[in-house]
Amino acid sequence: MTQSFPDLDQQVFHQHRNLLFSVAYRILGTAADAEDAVQDAWIKWSAADRSLVADPKAYLARIVANLALERLRSTRYQRETYVGPWLPEPVLTDADTADTVADADSVSMAMLVVLETLSPLERAVFVLKEVFGFSHAEIAEAVERSEAAVRQAAHRAREHVQARRPRFAADRARQREVTERFLAAATGGDVNALMELLSPDVTLWTDGGGKVRQALRPVVGAAxxxxxxxxxGTVPYQGVEPADMRVDLVEINGEPGMVFSGPGRVIATVTVELDADGRIITVHNVANPDKLQAIADGTARSLGTR
Incomplete structure (x- = not known):
């Protein structure tokens, strides 16, 4: 008969909770679903015979990855029928997430948008292999596929991401400077200053989810x-007058971002991506109130990979 030590079991789980959320969030792209996957992982962990578990960290990561994969498959149709562009749910992050360029990039809005174009299996495999360093054999066990199938999925996913995610080292200080200037120009209504910051081919993606009025297609071009x-800076936004609008520069998904707030509520988040010349090439604007709860909670998360 296996002895159970609930306090110790809970302590072990809590020790790895941030990592589990980090895995689930990168696979799912939504904080609420990632939290649900972590809770389901706790239930499975509580029911498991832990005397047979040699490596609790790897065991828990495999559990949560499989649960996130199942959840992603079940929500796929909802995303395909979504009103307007579907963007990831933004989260506030702490300094630990941005400690390494790789960690910050792997959870950036731009990367999560690219991951959304993968199949559920490819996404789970890519996250576990490329971000968290799992072996093909470990991933095969986690997603309940053959090792050969995992290798194929990993290869497809890596090629897909590399084709859509240009690899250049974005200077973090430069990104913060551009974000600050963008914020000042937007709130000041300075079109000329904005034009200087934007690439001629800039694309704005807005996610209102049919809940608030946003562009249903990408907005293209600097002008x-x-x-x-x-x-x-000059007209009401979602019913909030410019004078009542508050804009804060914060850390969102491992990079500088902006949170727009009105009296008693968060209205939207904005993050920007720079091109190789340091100009803004992509803007992600999340305004769907269902996706702003994690921001409104005000809790900064550590989304590092350790």
Missing amino acids: TVAAWFAAI
């Missing part, structure tokens, strides 16, 4: 995107 954001 159009500049006009869109310059209006923030």
Whole structure:
């Protein structure tokens, strides 16, 4: 008969909880679903015969990855029928996430958008292999597939991501500086200053989810995107007058970002991605209130990979 030590079991689980959320969030792209996967992992951990578990960290990571994969498959249709562009749910992150460029990039809004274009299996395999360093054999056990199938999925996913995610080292200080200047120009209604910061080919993606009015298609071109954001300083946004609007520069998904708030509520988040010349090439604007709860909670998460 196996002895159970609930306090110790809970302590072990809590020790790895941040890691489990980090795995689930990168696979799912939503904080609420990732939390649910972590809770389900706790239930499975509580029921398991832990005397047979040699490596609790790896065991728990495999459990949560499999649960996240199942959840991603079940939510796939909802995302395909979503009103307008589907963007990941933004989360506040702490300094630990940004300690390494690799950790920050793997959880950035831009990377999560690319991961959304993978199949559920490819996404889970990519996250476990490329981000968390699992072996093909460990992943095969986690996702309940053959090692050969995992290798194929890993190869497809890596090629897909490399083709859509240009690899250049974004200077963090430069990104913060550009984000600060963008914020000042937008809130000041300065179209010319915005134009200087934007690439001619800039694309703005807005996610209102049909809950608030947003562009249902990508907004393309510096002049159009500049006009869109310059209006923030001069006209009401989602019923909030410019004078009542608060904008904070914070850490979102491992990079500098902006949180727009009105009286008693978070209205939207904005993050920008720079091109090789240091100009803004992509803007992600999340305004669906269902996706702003993690930001509204105000808790900064550690989404590191250790």
